[in-house]
Amino acid sequence: MTEAATISEAVSRPAHVTDAVFYDFDLFHDPGLVADPHQRIIDLVENAPPVFWTPRNGGHWMLIGHKANFEAARDFEAFSNEMVPHEQLQAILAQMPPDAPRIPMAYPINLDPPLHGKYRVPLQGVFSPRTINAIKDSIRELAGEIIDQVVPRGQCEFMAEIAEPLPVKVFLNMLGMPLDKLPEYRALVKAHLSEIQPDPSKAMQRLQQVAAIMRDTLIERRDNPQDDIISMLWQVEIDGRPTTLEDLENYGVLLFIAGLDTVMQGMGHGVRRLAEDAALQEELRANPDLISDATEEILRRYTFTVPPRRVARDMEFQGVEMKEGERAMLFLPAADLDPVEYPEPDRLDIRREGKAHIAFNAGPHRCLGSHLARVELNVLYEELLARVPSFRLDAARPPRFHGGHVIGVEELNLVWES
Amino acid sequence: MKVRIDKSACVGNARCWAVSEELFPLDDDGYIQVEEFDVPPGMEELARRGARACPERVIEIVEDDA
Ligand code: HEM
Ligand code: SF4
Numbered sequence: 001m002t003e004a005a006t007i008s009e010a011v012s013r014p015a016h017v018t019d020a021v022f023y024d025f026d027l028f029h030d031p032g033l034v035a036d037p038h039q040r041i042i043d044l045v046e047n048a049p050p051v052f053w054t055p056r057n058g059g060h061w062m063l064i065g066h067k068a069n070f071e072a073a074r075d076f077e078a079f080s081n082e083m084v085p086h087e088q089l090q091a092i093l094a095q096m097p098p099d100a101p102r103i104p105m106a107y108p109i110n111l112d113p114p115l116h117g118k119y120r121v122p123l124q125g126v127f128s129p130r131t132i133n134a135i136k137d138s139i140r141e142l143a144g145e146i147i148d149q150v151v152p153r154g155q156c157e158f159m160a161e162i163a164e165p166l167p168v169k170v171f172l173n174m175l176g177m178p179l180d181k182l183p184e185y186r187a188l189v190k191a192h193l194s195e196i197q198p199d200p201s202k203a204m205q206r207l208q209q210v211a212a213i214m215r216d217t218l219i220e221r222r223d224n225p226q227d228d229i230i231s232m233l234w235q236v237e238i239d240g241r242p243t244t245l246e247d248l249e250n251y252g253v254l255l256f257i258a259g260l261d262t263v264m265q266g267m268g269h270g271v272r273r274l275a276e277d278a279a280l281q282e283e284l285r286a287n288p289d290l291i292s293d294a295t296e297e298i299l300r301r302y303t304f305t306v307p308p309r310r311v312a313r314d315m316e317f318q319g320v321e322m323k324e325g326e327r328a329m330l331f332l333p334a335a336d337l338d339p340v341e342y343p344e345p346d347r348l349d350i351r352r353e354g355k356a357h358i359a360f361n362a363g364p365h366r367c368l369g370s371h372l373a374r375v376e377l378n379v380l381y382e383e384l385l386a387r388v389p390s391f392r393l394d395a396a397r398p399p400r401f402h403g404g405h406v407i408g409v410e411e412l413n414l415v416w417e418s
Numbered sequence: 419m420k421v422r423i424d425k426s427a428c429v430g431n432a433r434c435w436a437v438s439e440e441l442f443p444l445d446d447d448g449y450i451q452v453e454e455f456d457v458p459p460g461m462e463e464l465a466r467r468g469a470r471a472c473p474e475r476v477i478e479i480v481e482d483d484a
Contacts, residue, residue: 074474121447128448129432356433356473366429366473 007031010055016321023052025062026403027306027329028197033403038269038302041333042346051320057197061311061320061328066338066358068318069330072309073363076112078317079309079328081365086111102246103204104211104253113364122236122243123251123368126229132371135174139376142169143383151387154418155394158271159264159409162384164189167263167376171255174372176228177217184213189260197404210256211249218248259369261406262305263376268409269302270295270377271384273348275393275414280348285385294350295378300357301348303336304407307361332358333407391416419457420480421465423450433471438464442477 006029013022025048027033032040050065063069072079082089093103108119125131146166150156168186172179188210195202218230222245225231233251234243274281284291311326322328336357337345360367367373384391393399394413402408421441430449434442441464443451457465469477 124430124447124449128430128444128446129435130448354470356471356475358473360431360473362429362473364429366431370431 008056008058011059013053013055014059014323016323017053018321021049021052021320023048023054023062024056025052025054026056027054027060027062027405028057028403030403033407034401037304037401037403037407038333038337041331042337044331045334045337045339045345051318058327060308061322061326062331063328064331064334066335066341069332069335070358070362072317072328073307073330073358073361073365076116076364078312078315079330080112080312081110081116081307081309082112083110083308083310083327085310086115101208102211102249104207104246104249106207106254106257107250109254109258109365116364118239119250120364120368122233122238126232126236127368127372129371132375135170136375136379138173139170140379140383142166142173143379144387147383147387152418155413155415158412158414159268162380163264163267163271163409163412166267166380167260170372170376171260174229175214175217175252175255176221176226176230177214181213181217188213188256192256193261193408207253207256210253214249214252215245218245218252222248255369258367259372261408262369263373265304265406265408266299266302266373266377267380268412269304270298270381271414272393272399272409272412273298273302274381274385275391275412277348278390278392280350281385281390283350284381288382288385290350291381291385292374292378295374295381296357297348297350297352299359299377300336300342300352301346303333303357303359305359305361306331306333306405306407307365308405329405330361332361388414389416389418419462419465419482420454421452421457421469422454422478422480423452424476424478425450425453427474427476429474431473433473434468434477437468437471441465442468 007026008029030040044064048064051068052062054060054062063072108116111119143166146162150161168189172182172185188206191206221230222234225234233248236243238247284294307330309328309330311322311324311328313324315322336359339345341355360370391414394415397413399412400410402410428450430447432444432448434450435444441461445451466479469479
C-alpha cells in the first residue's frame with residue numbers, strides 16, 4: 001500500500017472554520033508522525049495554529065497549545081467525555097432486544113460530572129499511592145524475571161518481550177486473576193492494539209470477551225474475598241449502594257482499556273530514548289536516585305495519549321468558533337512541548353524545575369492509575385539499567401511507530417554486549 | 419509563609435504528597451486533606467516545590483510581606 005492510500009479521505013470544511021485555524025493533519029496516519037512521532041509533534045508546536053481543525057478522520061479539532069489543553073480538560077461543560085450524550089446512549093441501549101448480550105461500559109471515563117464522580121470515587125482509594133506502594137516489590141520481582149530471560153541473548157524486541165507482558169502480568173496479579181488466564185488476556189490485548197482505529201462493533205465484542213474472561217473470578221471473589229482489587233471493588237459503594245456484577249465488569253473493562261496499552265507505550269518511548277542516549281544511561285546507572293526524576297521528565301518529553309472530547313455547545317474557545325457535536329482532541333503530547341510552559345521543550349533535562357506536566361491530563365478525568373503507571377515505569381527503568389549493560393538500537397532493524405489516541409511504538413529492537 | 423489550597427479542585431493525584439507527606443496530608447481516598455496552613459520555619463522550599471508539583475495548580479503560596 002502506498003502512503004497516500006493510508007491517509008484518510010478529507011471531508012469538506014464547514015463554513016465557520018477559517019483559513020487561520022485550518023491545518024491538514026492525520027492523527028492516525030500522518031507520515032511524519034508515524035516515522036518519528038515526537039519530532040513531528042515538535043514541528044506541529046512550532047508551525048501549526050494552537051487550536052486547529054483538520055479535515056481528516058471525519059474532521060475534528062486539535063488542541064495543540066498547553067493553555068488550550070489545560071483549559072479544555074478542566075471545562076467539562078464545554079468539552080464532554082460522553083461521545084454520545086449519556087441519556088441518548090441509555091435510550092439506544094433500551095431499544096436492544098432483552099436477550100442481547102450486555103455491553104460493558106467503561107465508567108467513569110465516558111461520563112461527565114456529576115455522574116462521573118460517583119463511579120470514580122470508589123476507585124480512587126483502590127489506586128491510591130498507599131495501595132500501590134504496597135505492591136512495588138512484587139512489580140520489581142516480575143520485571144526482574146522478565147528482563148533476565150533476554151539478558152544472555154544480547155538482543156530483544158523490547159515491545160513484545162518486555163513492555164507487553166510486564167503490565168499485563170502486574171494487572172492480573174493486582175486484580176487477583178488466575179495466571180492461567182494470561183494467554184487469553186494477552187491475545188485480547190494484542191487484538192486491541194492491532195486496531196489503532198477500531199471498528200466499533202469489533203471493539204464492543206472484545207470488551208464483552210474481556211468481561212467474559214473475568215466473570216468466574218469476579219463471582220468467586222464476591223463469595224470468597226481475598227487481598228486483591230476485585231475483592232476491594234466488591235466492598236466499595238457507588239453512590240451509597242453496593243456494587244453489582246455489572247459494575248465489576250464495567251470496572252474490569254475500564255482498567256483493561258486504560259491501564260495496559262498506556263503503560264506499555266510509555267515504556268516503549270522511554271526505552272527508545274535511553275537506547276539512543278548513552279550518556280543518559282550512564283548517568284542513571286551511576287545515580288539510580290535520579291531515575292524517578294528521569295521518569296517524570298521522559299513522561300513530559302514523550303507524552304503520548306490523545307483523549308477525545310465532544311464539543312457540548314456552540315461556543316468561542318480561545319478565539320475560535322466551535323459548534324455543538326464537533327469532536328476535539330486534547331493533543332497532550334504537544335501541550336507538554338509548549339515552549340511557553342517548558343523553556344527549550346525538546347531538551348530532556350532530568351533536573352528541570354517548574355511546571356508539572358500533563359501526560360496524565362488534568363481536570364476531573366486525570367489518570368486514576370498514575371501512581372501505578374509511575375511505579376511500573378520507574379521499576380522497569382531501574383531494573384533494565386541494573387540488569388542489561390549499555391544497550392542501543394539495532395541499526396539493522398530501526399524502530400517503528402503508530403499514531404492514534406495512544407501514539408505508540410510498534411517495534412523496538414535493542415542490542416547489547418552479552 | 420502560608421499555603422492556601424483550593425480543595426474542591428483537587429483531583430487527588432498526590433504529587434504534593436510525594437514532595438512532603440508532612441506538609442500535604444491526604445485523606446483515605448487520596449485527596450488533599452488541608453486547606454490553609456502556616457508553613458513551619460525551614461520548610462519553605464518544600465512547600466514551594468509541593469505547589470509547583472501540583473498538575474492542577476490549586477496550591478497557592480502566600481509569601482510573608484517583606
Ligand atoms: C503511562 C501510563 C498512563 C498514561 C500516560 C495514562 C494517561 C491517562 C490520561 C491522559 C487519562 C485522561 C483521559 C481523559 O481525559 O479522557 C487517563 C485516564 C484514566 N486512566 Fe490512565 N494512563 C496511564 C496508565 C494507567 C494505568 C496503569 C491505569 C490503571 C490502573 C489507568 C487508569 C485510568 C483510568 C481509570 C482513567 C479514567 C479516569 C476518569 O475518567 O476519571 N491509567 N489516563
Ligand atoms: S498535587 Fe494538587 S491535585 Fe494532586 S493531591 Fe495535591 S493538591 Fe490535589
